[in-house]
Amino acid sequence: MSAAATPPLIPSLPDDVAVNIIARVPRSHHPALSLVSRSFRSLLSSPLLFAARRLLRGTEPSLYLTLRHPSSPTHLWFTLHSSPTSPERRRLVPIAPIPSSSIGSTFAALGPLIYVLGGSVNDVALPCVWVLDCRFHRWEPGPAMRVGREFAAAGVVGEKLYVMGGCTVDTWSRASHWAEVLDPGARSWAAVSSSSIEVREKWMHASAVVDGKIYAMADRGGVVYDVDKAVWESVESELDMGWRGRACVIDGVLYCYDYLGKIRGFDMRARVWKELKGVGSGLPKFLCGATMANLGGNLVVVWERKGGGKVMEVWCAEIAVKKDEYGELVGCICWSDSVLEVSNESSIVTCLAVAL
Structure with a gap:
């Protein structure tokens, strides 16, 4: 039958x-x-x-957040959900944690996948790669890098993933593989020539991609890699002086926080920093543990805020940003709310946006 x-x-x-x-x-x-x-x-x-x-x-942007807690051997992972009956109510929902334990990993989103690159265990940098398929919330090991890295910089250009820094250059192998590129289809890494780089810092504190160029910031100075031209340059002093910590890029403007706790954007075409206006009264002045992401063209900011007792609240705000007729940066807060309560010993690691 x-x-x-x-x-x-x-x-x-x-x-x-x-x-x-x-x-x-x-x-x-x-x-x-x-x-x-x-x-x-x-x-x-x-x-x-x-x-x-x-x-x-018809893909929609989805936000993923990673937290660290001292009692957990691995990072805790969450995704932001809206209720279909109450769209204004949003919560971070836990998903499967990463199978390995390390600190100082680097994160990058490519299509529906999030890559977790390297990190260290007992002060030993690792070359391992883990991949989260955000469609099914499943983890699988990815192709290992040529060298171990911690606190590296990463960026995606042309469906390829580039990683740089996070390793010392005390051997020929580490020096020649200070920068690498992953071809996801071939599942293999290849060295990116970086012999002309003057900045070869071990740790990178931030990175971003603008117009096919990968910006990687070290503690002192930074470098820019033009993927199409295969050319390395130093980050200009104006950008270097104003960029500290996590940042994201929307419509050619790199957003981050300044020393006074205000959101500022560096217009890559005008080559000037500008304060994001219109959000001062809607956000706390100092956002502890703040990180940000480009969520479908809107600026999403995530930060920590002390709750009652031994509770730490994770807050999130979505901001529509644009340039006005005078070229100034203007933001309008679409929504802002507490999206998670955890132990006050927790801390935000990073957040990423993925199109699903």
């Missing part, structure tokens, strides 16, 4: 048409859709649906 035919996703419609329809449904409604049938549940967790969403340009 032949096996029973698989029932159609939607009766009276071909499955390819049904997939096209379901792929247009916002991800916040997927939990409810998964209750419709086994076929729906299977489709919602399949690569087919994500491929269809990408073809339809």
Whole structure:
């Protein structure tokens, strides 16, 4: 007897048409859709649906956050969820933690994947790579780097992942592989020529990608790698003096915090720092542990705030940013709320945005 035919996703419609329809449904409604049938549940967790969403340009930005807690051997991972019945209510929901334990890892998002690069255990830098498939919240080991790294810089250009720094140059191998590039399709790393670099710091405190150029900031100075031209340059002093800590890029403007706790943006075309206006009254002046990400063209800021007793609250704000008619940077806070409560011994490591 032949096996029973698989029932159609939607009766009276071909499955390819049904997939096209379901792929247009916002991800916040997927939990409810998964209750419709086994076929729906299977489709919602399949690569087919994500491929269809990408073809339809229906992907949505999703925010992922990593926390460190002294009692946990690994970093804690969360993703930001909105309730389909109360979209204004957002919470960080835990997902599977990374299988390994290390400090000083570097993070980068490429398509639906988050790469966790290196880190150290007992002060020994590691070359290992872990990959989180954000579509299914599954971890798998990635191709190891040529050298161990901690506190490196990373950036994605042209579907390839570049990593630099985080290692000493005391051997020929480390010197020749101070910068590497990963081809995800081939699952292999290759050295990026960096013999002309004057700054070869071990630790990098920040990185960003602007117009195909990777900016990597060390404690003293920084470097820029133009991927298309394969040329290295030093970071100009104006950008170097104003850029401290985590940053993100939106429409050619690099946003970060200054020493006074204000958000400022460096206009890469005008080559000047400008304060982000319009958000002063809506955000605390000093944001402890603050980090930020480009969430679908909006600036998302995540920070720590002490709660009651031994509780630490994680706060998040989404800000629509633009240039006004005078070229000034203006922001409008779309929403701001506490999205998680954890032990006050916890601390924010980083946040990243992924299109799903």
